């Protein structure tokens with residue numbers, strides 16, 4: 001029921017686990033589930049906010065406030081550091097600075113900022129367009145300059161592999177490091193060895209995005225460790241599974257006129273209450289307001 005006085009930083013989580021597994025959590029309850037499963041860090045996906053909270057595709061349609069609203073709920077419910085997808089930062093230097101301050105204030109541990117144009121696309125889809133390396137360097141400088149808490153980290157994501165190739169992406173990553181990025185996120189990596197190249201070129205911790213049905217194979221943790229990866233991100237894995245289960249249940253109820261055949265897919269009330277600490281809340285109520293039974 002009570003949140004810890006201080007939330008661990010992302011650096012602290014990284015010192016406990018290598019690669020650090022980061023769980024995408026589309027809402028506060030998902031954050032509790034991931035915490036229960038033992039994750040040490042959470043992720044708020046931009047695609048997740050667009051898809052799950054707004055019913056929209058991941059095409060630069062969300063606003064800073066949309067993401068902040070979901071972030072605040074996750075931060076209130078959980079005790080873990082949260083990495084947040086801020087897409088392109090929603091603007092120019094001053095808007096990016098405002099984004100960073102609001103993210104810090106809302107309790108994010110780290111954000112990732114990307115080098116796509118504002119009319120962005122999912123990193124694993126064709127048709128992406130990038131801003132110049134200079135413009136992305138300005139975005140990073142604005143972000144780093146705006147932070148107040150030195151433990152708040154700025155991760156630079158480059159979408160350049162799919163657009164310009166690995167070599168230009170490596171060059172960009174080095175420039176992003178010089179601009180002050182703390183971590184590197186090479187998007188849409190196709191081969192395991194590429195992670196090591198990013199790590200060696202920049203000297204920074206590297207994130208592997210293991211989103212399913214995209215350009216990156218589902219590398220195992222051992223493979224990623226071997227390749228020098230520091231963070232293994234599963235941005236939408238649970239959301240995809242929940243969505244599939246929900247559709248199955250909705251269809252079964254419509255087609256069969258009863259949910260009996262799909263009860264096995266459901267989390268039980270007892271399990272739900274365990275995750276929520278429901279009985280602890282109930283005990284607290286009883287303790288506070290001892291009910292006198294009328295004879």
Ligand SMILES: C[C@](O)(C(=O)O)[C@H](CC(=O)O)C(=O)O
Nearest residue numbers: 045046047122123124211235
């Ligand atoms: C990581 C990502 O930025 C996200 O918003 O979760 C997406 C994930 C996806 O669309 O599968 C991305 O890789 O662009």
Ligand SMILES: [Mg+2]
Nearest residue numbers: 045046047085
């Ligand atoms: Mg995204």
